[in-house]
Amino acid sequence: MTRADLLSGIVFLVLGVAVAWMSWEMPRLEVRRIHPATVPGLVPGILGLALAFCGTLLAVRSVRASRDREGWHAFGAIFVSxxxxxxxxxxxxxxxxxxxxxxxxxxxxxxxxxxxxxxxxxxxxxxxxxxxxxxxxxxxxxxxxxxxxxxxxxxxxxxxxxxx
Amino acid sequence: MFDGFVLLGNGLAHFMTPTSLFNVAWATLLGIMIGVLPGLTATMGVALLVTLTYPMPPDQAILCLMCIYVGAIYGGSRTAILLAIPGTPASAATTLDGYPLALAGKGGLAMGLATTSSAIGTLVGILCLALLAPLLAEAALNFGSYEFFWLALFGVVVSGQLTAFDDPIKGYVAGILGLLVAMIGMEGLHAYRRFTFGVPALGGGIDLIPAMVGAFGLAEILVVMKQRAKARIIDASDRVVPRLAEIWKYRRTTVRSGVIGTLVGIIPGVGEDIGAWGSYAAARRKSPEREQFGKGSLEGLIAAETGNSAAIPGAMIPTLTLALPGSAAAAVLIAAMFIHGIRPGPMLMIENAPFLYQVISMLVLASLAITVYGLLITRPLLKLMSVPRERLMPVVYVLCVIGAFAITQRLFDVYVMIAFGIFGFVLREMRYPMAPLVMGIILGTLLDVNLRRGLAISDGDLTPFFTRPVSAVICALIILTILFSIPVVKRRVTSLFSKTDNAAPGEN
Structure with missing residues (x-):
């Protein structure tokens, strides 16, 4: 499970950063004179960062938990079972x-x-x-x-x- | 106080019609069958059956769904006792003592006690629902955007923490993913389309029902078909109807488990399975026969079955009064209520007060129905267990396709169902819980809109989020929940309390 956690952690890190970036790039609707604290990208941006943080934690912990090569063989074996x-x-x-x-x-x-x-x-x-x-x-x-x-x-x- | 009794009486009288009783009869039986069949869960059953309730009046539709919910949670105990496989995840704790009892030739008694415990558990939960829901609804009338933002966050965080299998971070990730899914489509404040990538069908967002049918239907089918081993059904030919003395002997355990189950049910997104485990753990701690637990203890079985059934009315408390689902199946019920024009939330008691008491009546009727079916129909239900999954699962998948398609009659929702099915299967295989994902999808809009609305009201000032009393309490609970998921903090706090406990006898 540690290898799967490492991979999923990296995927969530990338996904989180991508979501945060897309949220940052989202229109702030200044022409409509909305309150700057209510921009559409606020919540998705925070969630993207939170996902990236959790992904990093998962990845780092799984790296610490196991450093041997056997883990990759066990992980690969799941796909051919x-x-x-x-x-x-x-x-x-x-x-x-x-x-x-x-x-x-x-x-x-x-x-x-x-x-x-x-x-x-x-x-x-x-x-x-x-x-x-x-x-x-x-x-x-x-x-x-x-x-x-x-x-x-x-x-x-x-x-x-x-x-x- | 008397108003409550009158409304409850009216609620019961409302369903004393041939149509309603007929609906209770078939829906509860169908629910029990769903629970008995391994691989079909209560959430899946309720999500699939929403389709069948479209042409019905709202009260009858919710009555059917509620009976399916109660029936399925109860039905899972049969499979747990005779097959050692929980029919639904809620019956996992039942397996521990139910199966050894069946092996010892007491399968019938175990089924009988599971039936009475489930019915009593539901009744204990109903009592709490009737007492607490009006109070909570009244308190919730004072809630503003700040409180609802924290409540939505609390629902996702606590569900992520408590339903995680081994790692709370996985629960949080599932919750965040659910919240992100809810961000897709037109947002509620400025009507801006987020993350639609030019796909018009995504403009309206992801509907909960197709997502749930995928995550709990297709994903479950994949999990079931993946396994190769077949379980052997234990024969149970002893008496099913328990003696009153047997029920009375464990009255304390029953009441305690009922209360624990209800309290667990009230916690958003934490449902019957945790209710059963919580009650089981408490019963083992308190029992003089604790060494029998796991080896065929009647008390353990009673605790688990009372706990999981009591969680259903418990889950309805936040569902009805705050629109905050108490369990995954309750999330589907909220979606179904909206489809039928019923708006759960703090305004329910003002706009549609009789509905709360109708729900209580539905639960009473469902618990009566499971008692009757549970004690009278044993053999046909045993036959149902031997239906091969190779024959059953294609039918379930056909129903998944129809269930996803039927709401808006567009194939896009079938694609959503498939996407969530695959996504849910992969997440499950990596031991991510599904409940926080569901909580995220249903609470995402509430969280998003209330955070930004709150900020708009306070002109961008964050202070009211922390200084209003209820907000401060929920915020503190969230922080504590997150802190407790950090192993170092949890270890320190636990050791602190265990030291105090150890020191106490010496001080006397």
């Missing part, structure tokens, strides 16, 4: 559904495809032991149809939400 792979696959499916499918095809169809693909991926390929192909495919298809149809009908007609 099977758990991270599972989270990555989940995120990829979620992004394909929300950014790629929704809005380009009817909502019910996008939902059916997503639910089917999700169940197949996790029950067939990322499961140990693997579930039988035909049984999984059938169960996934049935759930996909039920979810796609129910969600679309309930929200569109029951709760009057105009689905994308």
């Amino acid at each position: 099977p758990e991270t792979g599972r989270a990555g696959v989940t995120l990829a499916l979620a992004l394909i559904y929300a950014l790629g499918l929704v809005g380009r095809m009817p909502f019910w169809a996008a939902t059916m495809l997503f639910v089917f693909a999700f169940i197949m991926v996790f029950e067939r390929w990322l499961s140990a032991p693997e579930h039988p192909l035909w049984r999984t495919a059938l169960a996934a298809a049935v759930q996909a149809v039920i979810v796609g149809a129910t969600v679309s009908l309930v929200f569109q007609h029951g709760f009057l939400v105009r689905l994308p």
Whole structure:
């Protein structure tokens, strides 16, 4: 965790300085004769500086806590672990559904495809032991149809939400 | 005093209609199901279900959301007892004694006592809500910009300090990030657009609901799907309904835990999980059977469940009277209230006094409903626990997309949800708490506008921020909170008090 803290500390330091700089550069609206103490950049500027300060503290403390090289190996190992792979696959499916499918095809169809693909991926390929192909495919298809149809009908007609 | 009773009576009578009772029945059951299912939290449930309440009248909408909130916090105890996984973070302390009890063949009794403790805890909290909220609302009428600025800052700082897992700085960072998110869009004093980078959709700022659905929905899905291990459900076939003697035996623990839970709930942004841990720690300190704690102590289980449930009415005290969310789920409730045209805050008691008592009635009905469901429906809820996450999570994600989209019907909010989901997941993995982030988003505008308005009123003079009595007190609390998060200071102060304690017996 110390390496992650070091990196996140640096990111927050940079972000904080960037926010403070943008706040400083923000118009002071002198032409509108506003009170100088109420400029729009005041609060974001203070917050930017506070974030930079906290980021610095985090980074400095994590450097002090550990100086060995092993930490970087442990940190790198997180990204190639099977758990991270599972989270990555989940995120990829979620992004394909929300950014790629929704809005380009009817909502019910996008939902059916997503639910089917999700169940197949996790029950067939990322499961140990693997579930039988035909049984999984059938169960996934049935759930996909039920979810796609129910969600679309309930929200569109029951709760009057105009689905994308 | 009598006005209060009349208003409370009216509040209860208001919901004695078939529609209201039907809403209590389904919403509480849905809440319990959300709580039972690992990976679905109360905040996520309330955020997702806001969508369903759009077509409803405001009172019925808030009634449903409140029942879901109470139901979910209670429902989490089932999973904690039988699966050793807290159904919601609020049940983490319940796991410590609930699971050993289930292993010892007392799972049914543990579930029964969790039910009665939750109901009693909610009732203790309700009593405090009914007594304190009107007083606080009246006091808050005298608050000006200076006090509201400090209160907003206090909410973020104290939430950052108390909800941080291991490092208060991470809590503060999460709070500052939330405040910065609130800075996006048109600001309230001069209508200047900040940090919009030419994107028109950012002009209105980041809506809380899509952000919450992302941070508590998508992020949670990623966390759940990441794990590989599956837990085994312990069979619980012993009696569920506890004897009165068993409840009466631990009455002191119940009342103490109820009060502690409520007090923790009142602290802005610090919710049920800390309520449960606080009550559990206090019960262990006071108990003659303290060595049993963590090994299957009924008292520990009662303390945790009373504490987390009492925190709900506690959280509603600042939520209703100051518009300062008492917990993450209460933040969503504030957003939902605004959507339905209810303005929480000091003016609530003047503009809409019956609403406070309607909320109290909602909590009473919800606690009755969890008692009935908890003691009568055991088997079907057990089945629910065995729903594979591979089948459940895609459905939850579809609801996240709809929940984010439905408010303004624009895809931009879906993108916000995804961004906050990824951001929330990364922050969680690095052990940053989510509650301060939420507090920052909801309190950012309050903090910004009141600081600058205060400065405008005082012509740029900072003195009133420190000299007005209430301001000075809140400012001192903030400074103390920050000082206490510095390890050296905390160590020194703690050792100072422990020395005094040690010296005391010798002096006698």
